[in-house]
Amino acid sequence: xxxxxxLPPTLAxxxxxxxxxxxxxxxxxxxxxxxxxxxYMLAGRNVGLGLAVATAMATWVTSNTTMTAxxxxxxxxxxxxxxxxxxxxxxxxxxxxxxxxxxLMPTGHTSGDFIRLRWGKLSWRIFLLISFFYxxxxxxxxxxxxxxxxxxxxxxxxxxGMTVIVVICTAYTVFGGLRAVIGTDFIQTVLILLGVxxxxxxxxxxxxxxxxxxTLSQERPELLNLLLPASIMFLFNxxxxxxGEIFHSNVWWSRAFAFAPGVGKRAYILAGIFWLPIPIxxxxxxxxxxxxxxxxxxxDMVAPLVASQxxxxxxAILVFIIVFAALASSLDSLLAAMSDLIVKDxxxxxxxxxxxxxxxxxxxxxxxxxxxxxxxxxxLPRLSTLGELLYLTGAFVASTIWPIAIGIKLKKGTGPQAxxxxxxxxxxxxxxxxxxxxYVAALVSAGVSLIVMLPAFFMKxxxxxxxxxxxxxxxxxxR
Amino acid sequence: MTTNPRNTLASLLIAFALSLVLLxxxxxxxxxxxxxISSNGSTAGYLTLDWSENSAPAPxxxxxxxxxxxxxxxxxxxxxxxxxxLQNGDYQFRIxxxxxxxxxxxxxxxxxxxxxxxxxxxxxxxxxxxxxxxFIILLWLLFFAGLSLNKRPPLKxxxx
Numbered sequence: 001x002x003x004x005x006x007l008p009p010t011l012a013x014x015x016x017x018x019x020x021x022x023x024x025x026x027x028x029x030x031x032x033x034x035x036x037x038x039x040y041m042l043a044g045r046n047v048g049l050g051l052a053v054a055t056a057m058a059t060w061v062t063s064n065t066t067m068t069a070x071x072x073x074x075x076x077x078x079x080x081x082x083x084x085x086x087x088x089x090x091x092x093x094x095x096x097x098x099x100x101x102x103x104l105m106p107t108g109h110t111s112g113d114f115i116r117l118r119w120g121k122l123s124w125r126i127f128l129l130i131s132f133f134y135x136x137x138x139x140x141x142x143x144x145x146x147x148x149x150x151x152x153x154x155x156x157x158x159x160x161g162m163t164v165i166v167v168i169c170t171a172y173t174v175f176g177g178l179r180a181v182i183g184t185d186f187i188q189t190v191l192i193l194l195g196v197x198x199x200x201x202x203x204x205x206x207x208x209x210x211x212x213x214x215t216l217s218q219e220r221p222e223l224l225n226l227l228l229p230a231s232i233m234f235l236f237n238x239x240x241x242x243x244g245e246i247f248h249s250n251v252w253w254s255r256a257f258a259f260a261p262g263v264g265k266r267a268y269i270l271a272g273i274f275w276l277p278i279p280i281x282x283x284x285x286x287x288x289x290x291x292x293x294x295x296x297x298x299x300d301m302v303a304p305l306v307a308s309q310x311x312x313x314x315x316a317i318l319v320f321i322i323v324f325a326a327l328a329s330s331l332d333s334l335l336a337a338m339s340d341l342i343v344k345d346x347x348x349x350x351x352x353x354x355x356x357x358x359x360x361x362x363x364x365x366x367x368x369x370x371x372x373x374x375x376x377x378x379x380l381p382r383l384s385t386l387g388e389l390l391y392l393t394g395a396f397v398a399s400t401i402w403p404i405a406i407g408i409k410l411k412k413g414t415g416p417q418a419x420x421x422x423x424x425x426x427x428x429x430x431x432x433x434x435x436x437x438x439y440v441a442a443l444v445s446a447g448v449s450l451i452v453m454l455p456a457f458f459m460k461x462x463x464x465x466x467x468x469x470x471x472x473x474x475x476x477x478x479r
Numbered sequence: 480m481t482t483n484p485r486n487t488l489a490s491l492l493i494a495f496a497l498s499l500v501l502l503x504x505x506x507x508x509x510x511x512x513x514x515x516i517s518s519n520g521s522t523a524g525y526l527t528l529d530w531s532e533n534s535a536p537a538p539x540x541x542x543x544x545x546x547x548x549x550x551x552x553x554x555x556x557x558x559x560x561x562x563x564x565l566q567n568g569d570y571q572f573r574i575x576x577x578x579x580x581x582x583x584x585x586x587x588x589x590x591x592x593x594x595x596x597x598x599x600x601x602x603x604x605x606x607x608x609x610x611x612x613x614f615i616i617l618l619w620l621l622f623f624a625g626l627s628l629n630k631r632p633p634l635k636x637x638x639x
Binding site for chain 1: 518520522523524525527529553555557558559560561563564565566597598599600602603604606607609610611613614616617618620621622624
C-alpha cells in the first residue's frame with residue numbers, strides 16, 4: 001500500500017475500463033479493413049505523413065518517457081533529465097536511413113530481412129536474439145510501468161494493474177494488426193500532447209522554483225551538480241541506447257516499410273523534434289519531490305507520486321491518462337513488431353519456409369498471444385526498477401548500431417565481423433552494466449562494437465546492394 | 480575467422496538469462512535484521528532502503544547518521560524510501576516503529592552502513608570523451624562517409 005496514493009480505486013478501475021473499451025473497439029474497427037498479410041503487418045504500405053508522425057511519436061513516448069525520465073532525474077539530477085531527452089537523436093538519425101531502407105528493400109518486411117541479406121545467417125541469428133531480448137525487456141518494462149503507475153496513484157496492487165494493461169493491449173493488437181496500432185497511436189498522441197502541455201502549465205503555476213532549488217541545495221545537492229560523475233557518464237549512454245533501439249528495432253523498420261513513399265524521412269524528423277521536450281517536462285516534476293516532502297518508495301514511482309501530490313485528484317487523473325495512453329501506444333506497437341519479426345524471420349525463415357500468407361496471419365495472432373503471456377509472467381516478479389531494467393537492454397541494442405549503419409551506408413565489411421561486433425559488444429556491455437553501472441552499458445557496447453567493425457572502413461567494397469532486394473519490385477513501388 | 484554459430488547463440492542466451500538473475504539478486508547488498516538496501520547506487524549517490532512490514536507496527540521512523548548524530552528522514556506507513564543526490568561519505572540508517580503506543584528507544588533496528596563514493600571526475604570525463612568520439616564517427620558515417628548503397632553502382636559478381 002502506498003501512503004501517498006490519491007486516486008480512489010473505483011475511479012481508477014473506471015478510467016481503465018473506459019479507455020480499454022475505447023482501444024479494443026478502435027482496434028476491431030480499424031482492423032476490419034485488413035485484407036492481406038501486408039495489410040495486417042504493414043498497414044498496406046501506404047501510411048500518410050500525419051499518421052506517420054503520430055505513430056512514430058506515440059511509440060517513442062512510452063511509459064518510460066513519462067516514468068523513467070523522472071526516475072533518472074530523481075537519481076542523476078539535471079543531466080539525467082537532459083540525457084533522457086537525447087533519445088530524440090535516435091529518431092533524427094534514423095530519418096535519412098528510413099528513406100534509404102524503403103528504397104533499398106521495397107518488398108522488405110523486417111529489420112531481420114536486412115541483416116540476413118546484408119551480413120548472412122550467423123549475424124541474422126545473433127541479431128534476432130538481441131532483438132528478441134530487447135523486445136522482451138521493453139515489453140516487461142511496459143507491463144511493469146502499468147502496474148507501478150496504478151499502484152502509485154490508486155493503491156491497487158501492482159499485479160492487478162499490470163495484468164489488466166497487458167491483457168488489454170494484447171487484445172486490441174490481435175484484433176487489428178499494425179493498422180489498428182497506428183490508428184490508436186494517433187489518438188493516443190493527441191492525448192499525450194494535450195496532457196503534457198497541461199501538466200507543464202500546472203507545473204509552472206504551482207511550483208516555486210526558488211523553493212525547489214533551496215531544498216535541493218540543502219538536502220540533495222548532487223542533483224544540481226553539473227559535474228555529477230554518473231550523470232556525465234549517462235549522457236552519451238542514453239544517446240547510444242536510443243540510437244541502438246531505433247536503428248535495430250523492427251518497431252521502426254516496420255514503420256519505414258509501412259509509410260507511403262517519401263513520408264519516412266519527414267515523419268521521423270518531426271517526431272524527433274516534437275518528442276525532445278517531453279522528457280524535460282516529465283523529468284522536471286521529479287525535482288519537486290524533496291520540496292514537497294514526498295516519500296518515494298521506489299525511484300520509478302516519483303512522477304505519479306509528485307503529480308498527484310501537487311495537483312490533487314485532477315493531476316492524478318491527468319497523469320493516469322497520459323501514462324496509460326503512452327504505455328498502451330508502445331506496448332501494442334512492440335507486440336505487433338515483435339510478432340512480425342518472429343513470424344517472418346523465425347516461423348517462415350526457420351520453421352515453415354513454405355508458409356502461406358493466411359498461415360502467417362494465423363501464426364501472427366498466436367505469437368502476439370504468446371508474447372502477451374510471456375510478458376505477464378516476467379513482469380509479475382518486478383525484477384528491478386524500470387530504469388535499471390530498461391538500460392540492461394541497452395547493452396544488447398547498442399551493439400547493433402555499427403552493423404546496421406555500416407551495412408546501409410557502405411559496401412564494406414564481412415558477415416563474421418558484424419556477428420562478432422554484436423556478440424562482443426553485448427557481452428562487454430553487460431559486464432560494464434554490473435561492474436560500473438546501468439548508465440554506461442549502452443556506451444560501452446557501442447564502443448566495443450565500433451572497435452570490431454572499424455577495419456571495415458579500410459576494406460575494399462565487397463557487397464552488391466541488389467542482393468537486398470529479394471523479389472523484383474512491382475512497377476510503381478520504387479520512388 | 481572461425482566462429483561456431485551454436486556456441487555464439489548459446490552464449491548470448493546464457494548472457495541474457497544470467498543478467499536477469501543478476502538483476503534480481505543485485506537487490507540484496509546489505510541487510511541488518513529488518514532494514515536492508517534494496518537498490519545500491521553508491522557510486523552515483525542514490526540508494527533505496529526497505530524494511531519489513533512485520534518488523535514493527537506502522538507508522539515507522541527512519542533515521543540517518545552521517546557522523547553528526549541521528550536525524551529523522553522519514554516518518555509514515557510506507558515500507559521503503561529512495562534517497563538520491565547523496566554526497567561522498569559514510570552513512571548509517573536505522574528503523575523503528577513510530578507508533579506512540581509502542582515506540583521504545585531500544586527497539587531500533589541494528590544500524591546498516593553505506594559508503595557513498597562517486598566515480599572520479601576523470602573516469603566520468605573519459606567516458607564522456609569516448610562517447611563524443613563515437614558519436615562524431617557515427618555522424619561522419621551517416622552524413623559524409625558514403626554515398627549510401629542506393630546511390631552507388633552495384634558490383635558485379637560480389638557477395639558477402
